[in-house]
Amino acid sequence: MTKTEQFSKLLREMEECGEDEQKQKIEEMKELINEMNTDDFRHVFTKEQFNKFEKMIEEKKISLENAALLLKHVGYCKKLKNIWIDGLKESLLNKRLELIIIAEDEKKKDEKNENLLIDLCECYISLSRGFPPELLSICVPHLLKKALMKGKNEEIQKEVEIVLLALSNIDHYGVNQALYLDEIKEIIQHHQEHHNLTQLAYQSAWLFLSYRLFFNDKSFKEVVANELHFVREAKRELVELTRQVDWMKKEENRGKKEEKELYIFFGWFSSIGNFLINCDLWNEEFAGLICSITRLLRVAKDNYRDIRRWFISILKTAAQKGAAKVDDLLKGGAVEAVLEEILQPAIDGMTEEDCFIFFLNISERLNEKEEDEKEEEERKAAKMEIFEKLEKEGYEDAIFSFHEKLPKAVFHPSFMFVPKNLSDYLMHL
Incomplete structure (x- = not known):
């Protein structure tokens, strides 16, 4: 049987099982979900499938506790496999979860099932999207309360990892700062001192926080940059991850371990990108972060093309007017790394365009005279x-070749001013 058929069979069998036997079936289903590829996952977890879950709950063929046990794992794997699915949001189950969460939260303290409420919040936040403010105001504090568990044993670490991964699904939706800032600061600072979180949990905490940069003021950015030391932490985590990855392993030979490592990398890519775009506070750690990125570009060059594309994109963003200085890009080896990428024989169109925009961004910044005398000398x-x-x-020819290869309208405001002799524009900085 296909994995889709196996899953459907186990789900049908669950309807005839008692509570304990259902739990055994759920463990089998969780293993099956772990093995699913992207196509299997999307075929199984459709609107129709989530409607079946809702009907089973309605007809009391599965308890809320058991449904949450299974759906939490679906949400965890959906995030870890980096799969976009719309099934829950469009289903009857989505509305039922919202109603149950609100009703449970409104109960008196001695009547409330706190563990069930947190589990349902995890299911809802990890699987849905476009969250109403009322649901965020309930789910975020409850999830952070669980994420504040500070034990180092494997079971607690896994539970915290699941809940922080769920929170990282709340991307660019407005969340009131009072709902999360003190708690997420405590989670991050405690880990910096005691190292109690897994790598995935720590990355997820930062990803959740970095999304909030889009909405917040300078004081919030000061917390992220200077109190929690984002640049220092991102650099350290990338260096540690780089040591753990087998860079010689080809895509077809990778398993769940590599899947998880890559997800953590991509989470850091997103956090760094959010920071560079939305935070203009410089510190002396930037050159080190850029250096760790350029090293990764080189070690990933043969078997991890996706990582290279993301990092070129990050260097393009760093070259924009923002927190990173051009001097940081130089000290970190970004210019050489992008030039090396240009000379790759099999460079793809999107990466090629990012390399081109990298130089446009640098050219713009280096042609803006500084009022401060010291900074003007540094610019020169x-x-x-x-x-x-x-x-x-080789570099002049490689850059000039952009003029023939790139589309006429590159998404960059300076492109309309690029003269026919592109080498003049890029070389006469």
């Missing part, structure tokens, strides 16, 4: 250093 020195790098054999 950086211009000279980049000019010397670009003069190396």
Whole structure:
């Protein structure tokens, strides 16, 4: 049988089982979900399938506790496999979860089933999207309360990992700062001192926090940049992850371990990108972060093309007017890394465009004179250093070749001003 058929068979059998036997079936289903590829996952977890879950709950063929046990794992795997599914949001189960969560939250303290409420919040937040403010105001505090567990044993670490991964599904929706800031600060700072979180849990906490940069003021950005030391932490985590990955392993030979490692990498990519776009606070750690990114570009060059694409995109973002200085890009080796990428024989169109925009961004910044005398001297020195790098054999031709390869309308405001002699524009900084 296919995995879709196996899952459907187990679900039918669950309807005839008692509570304990259902739990055994759920463990089998969880193992099956772990083995599913993207196509299997999308075929199984459709609107129709979630409607079946809702009907089973309605007809009391599965308890809420057991349904939550299974759905939590579906949400965890959906995030870890990086799969986009709309099934729950469009289903009857989504509305039922919302109603149950609200009703349970409104109960008196001595009547409330706190563990069930948290489990249902995890299911809802990890599987749905477009959350109403009322549901966020209930779910976020309850989930953070669980994430504040500080034990180091494996069971607690796994529970915290699941709940923080669920919270990282709340991307660019507004969440009132009072609902989360003190708690997420405590979670991150406690880990920085005691190392109680898994790598995935820590990355998820930062991802949840970095999404909030889009909405918040300078004082919030000060917390992220200078109190919680985002740049330092991102650099350290990337270095540690780099040591753990087998960079020689080809895609077809990778398993669940590599799937998890890659998800953690991509979570850091998103957090770093959010920070670079939305936070303009510089600190001395930037050059080190850029350096760790350029090292990764080199070790990933043969078997991890997706990682290379993401990191080129991050360097393009870092070259925009923002927290990172051009001097940080130079010290971190970003210019050489992008130039090396240009010379790759099999560079894809999107990466090629990102490389081009990287140089457009740098060119713009280096042609903006600084009012501060010291910064103006640094700008001139950086211009000279980049000019010397670009003069190396092969680089001028490689950059000039962009003029023929790229589409006429690159998404960049400066592109309309690029002269026919592109090498003049890029080389005469």
